[in-house]
Amino acid sequence: MRPSVYIKDLREHVGKEVSLKGWLYHKRSSGKIKFLIMRDGTGYLQCVVFKGNVAPEIFELADKITQESSFEVKGAVREDKRAIGGYELDVTDLKLISLSQEYPITPKEHGIEFLIDHRHLWVRSKKQVAILKIRHRVVKAIRDFFDSHGFTLFDAPIITPNACEGTSTLFEMDYFDLGKAYLTQSGQLYAESGALALGKVYTFGPTFRAEKSKTRRHLTEFWMVEPEMAFYDLNDNMDLAEEFLEYIVQTVLEDRKEELKELERDTSKLEKVMRPFPRITYDEAVEILKKNGVDFKWGDDFGGADETIISEQFDRPVMVHRYPAEVKAFYMKRDPENPNLALAVDVLAPEGYGEIIGGSQREDDYDTLISRIKEHNLPQEFFEWYLDLRRYGSVPHSGFGLGLERTVSWICGLEHLREAIPFPRMIYRNTP
Secondary structure, three states, rough: OOOOOHHHHHHHHHHOOEEEEEEEEEEEEEOOOEEEHHHHHHHOOEEEEEEOOHHHHHHHHHHHOOOOOOOEEEEEEEEOOOHHEEEEEEEEEEEEOOOOOOOOOOOOOHHHHHHHHHHHHHHHHHHHHHHHHHHHHHHHHHHHHHHOOOOEEEEOEEEEEEOOOOOOOEEEEEOOOOOOOEEOOOOOOHHHHHHHHHHHEEEEEEEEEEOOOOOOOOOEEEEEEEEEEEOOOOOHHHHHHHHHHHHHHHHHHHHHHHHHOOOOOHHHOOOOOOOOOEEEEEHHHHHHHOOOOOOOOOOOOOHHHHHHHHHHOOOOOOOEEEEEEEOOOOOOOOEOOOEEEEEEEEEEEEEEEEEEEEEEEEOOOOOOOHHHHHHOOHHHHHHHHHHHHHOOHHHHEEEEEHHHHHHHHHHHHHOOOHHHOOOOOOOOOOOO
């Protein structure tokens, strides 16, 4: 057979004979015609095997080929608006590469535990392929945005000697003769050093939380992007977060129309994700909860149900800022107009998807930061390098973190984060 082409490129080969390689997604028969639906990772193609156009052994092979068998096919490309993908292949030759034996995920309903157990195969399904392609586009949009806004990628370590926000939700390990070490829960502290060297940086990689939560919003391993900017205050930080989130959503809407359609996503809701976003204080958010019958105590952090109620009042992401300092991390700067408040911001996604961005202006004063470390009972010796950033040329600076899986889950309209990452890690699962 001649060199193969990809399904996504068939528009360039209409009327020509080509060869393609892929897997059998499913098939059907109609007398002397076999319809083989091929997938190759770039799209889906209906391959029409007519008994009168091929050798008897080829027609027999088309009858015997099973779901997810790999094969190579040759034929003429023709345009057909009714066909999947808009093109069909009139098959002239067929070659089996590997016969699939009793593929476990058949075209019927399967329980979620069964599908997660077979995640390595489940990722082949049309819905999962659509999600992973949207995830890929979100990742590219993230990198494109920061690269085009003067940021430098700054890789933070995954193994760290100290916690970013306390050790209660960290995965701990013995690190040779140096004692305890941890899997990172954030690259932020290291990104701050990068911002004081390069001005504007971002870290992007896996992070880990040993949080014993079984909700649909939590994974123990997830990806996070964290920009950090020198000379940015809280308002600058919110402006950037707003522009960033708008860019991601609008880019996916433009470039992943077919995938969103496959997921049956109501894109009218995503189309409203345009600046400006509403900005409310923590106090105003508490009032929203009280007006909706929630018995909420001022000073507490918002739970998932609280975030849903707050976000339901708006048709786009809402930015909640100036939280009680007691519920926020030690490194967050206090509001000079009210020291009980932290210059923090959370961005809540619409439709009940919760917090997708959390950020703050950082404490840039050396003495104040030492006091905060002591208040939080953190070992100062592990933060000496971090304190150096305040000893040598400290400046106002800010940053935020965006959870990739939460963002993908929201954009795709998923019920659970586990579908937004190729192999989810949860408190009750670390396989396959």
